[in-house]
Amino acid sequence: MSxxxxxxxxxxxxxxxxxxxxxxxxxxxxxSIPLTKAFMTHDxxxxxxxxxxxxxxxxxxxxxxxxxxxxxxxxxxxxLKADVIASSxxxxxxxxxxxxxxxxxxKVPSNSLFETxxxxxTFYYCIDDSxxxxxxxxEKFDNICPRSSRIDTVSSRVRGx
Numbered sequence: 001m002s003x004x005x006x007x008x009x010x011x012x013x014x015x016x017x018x019x020x021x022x023x024x025x026x027x028x029x030x031x032s033i034p035l036t037k038a039f040m041t042h043d044x045x046x047x048x049x050x051x052x053x054x055x056x057x058x059x060x061x062x063x064x065x066x067x068x069x070x071x072x073x074x075x076x077x078x079x080l081k082a083d084v085i086a087s088s089x090x091x092x093x094x095x096x097x098x099x100x101x102x103x104x105x106x107k108v109p110s111n112s113l114f115e116t117x118x119x120x121x122t123f124y125y126c127i128d129d130s131x132x133x134x135x136x137x138x139e140k141f142d143n144i145c146p147r148s149s150r151i152d153t154v155s156s157r158v159r160g161x
Contacts, residue, residue, distance in 0.1 A: 033116060033117065035070075036118060050099070051103075052098075055094070058089065062127050065087070065091075066087065066088050067092040067095070067122070067123045068086045068122040069122075070082070071119065071120075072117070073117055077110065080116065082097050085120065088141060088145070096121075124145075
């Protein structure tokens with residue numbers, strides 16, 4: 001191969017690489033949104049059925065834990081982004097993200113938000129015994145999951161076990 005052909009080929013490859021389309025990182029656009037505290041205490045959201053489930057394998061093994069999730073809600077009541085900030089086990093992370101995405105956001109009045117907001121919830125997963133959820137959370141998980149609006153889940157018994 002001649003030097004001229006090699007140079008042309010190299011230049012062509014360089015130009016092709018330089019013209020690649022770069023997709024915007026949508027997660028970074030939410031970094032500038034300030035954290036809204038006590039978001040779920042507003043009247044429009046207190047009636048939101050915030051049901052979620054204890055991960056079955058963690059309940060069977062009697063594993064307690066927590067997960068703190070930060071998420072962005074649009075003015076159309078859609079979850080734009082949800083990230084785990086802290087967690088004691090990946091199963092609690094997955095269950096918490098799944099819960100937030102499955103909450104019936106369409107039931108919230110459409111005029112509830114005037115701007116996109118970012119908020120956090122901490123999910124505590126505790127086995128039902130003589131302690132309260134608050135005791136469970138304080139004893140084990142306050143040093144793992146940052147405090148935010150608390151959502152409690154209690155597993156008292158798993159069927160068939």
